[in-house]
Amino acid sequence: MSTGRYYQENSKDFFEGTINADVSDLYGHFLKYIPTEGSILDFGCGSGRDTKAFLDQGFVVEAIDASSEMCKLASAHTGIKVRCMDFSELSDVNKYDGIWACASLLHVANVNLPSILSKMCVALKETGVIYASFKLGDFEGERDGRYFTDMTEDRFNKLIMSLDGLNLIEKWCSEDVRSDRNVSWFNAILGRG
Numbered sequence: 001m002s003t004g005r006y007y008q009e010n011s012k013d014f015f016e017g018t019i020n021a022d023v024s025d026l027y028g029h030f031l032k033y034i035p036t037e038g039s040i041l042d043f044g045c046g047s048g049r050d051t052k053a054f055l056d057q058g059f060v061v062e063a064i065d066a067s068s069e070m071c072k073l074a075s076a077h078t079g080i081k082v083r084c085m086d087f088s089e090l091s092d093v094n095k096y097d098g099i100w101a102c103a104s105l106l107h108v109a110n111v112n113l114p115s116i117l118s119k120m121c122v123a124l125k126e127t128g129v130i131y132a133s134f135k136l137g138d139f140e141g142e143r144d145g146r147y148f149t150d151m152t153e154d155r156f157n158k159l160i161m162s163l164d165g166l167n168l169i170e171k172w173c174s175e176d177v178r179s180d181r182n183v184s185w186f187n188a189i190l191g192r193g
Helices: 003-009 011-018 024-031 049-056 068-078 110-123 153-161
Strands: 039-043 060-065 096-101 124-135 140-143 146-149 166-175 184-192
Touching: 003 011, 003 068, 003 146, 011 068, 024 049, 024 096, 024 124, 024 166, 024 184, 039 049, 049 060, 049 068, 060 068, 096 110, 110 124, 110 153, 153 166, 153 184
Parallel strands: 039 060, 039 096, 096 124
Antiparallel strands: 124 184, 140 146, 166 184
């Protein structure tokens, strides 16, 4: 099964399993870099949980997801139109104060991450930042019907060194906030420069 098909066929279960997860601690790391009423792109928004949280705090938010079924659910939840598009289709230039990629880039093959991150960098304003999270580890391949690229600090450092225009601002590890999951996460904030 492909990752896209997984989210098409399991959209309601995924929505219900993630919509109430409290990731407000992650918001704190990211939002301190975003100006009041700043513009945010939720990059792979899933249920729309984070889009709605940012909207409720007065930010200008756009959201994308590759699954049309997830887009429908997220649009209904957030009250904004969620664009259905693949990450590789991002073509915005100098538009966002922040790009939020919570547990979304982890579905991109490691070999493709530099080109996607480069597109994200171009879409940022000069002082913009990117938040990204990956499952902690060195696995890459299909797991539970989806493609995953896990991340270690070493693997991430090599990835960032291969990119022009993005610097690591902060990184940290966290545990999954859902009580039924025993997953550690690698989190990073990247900035232009």
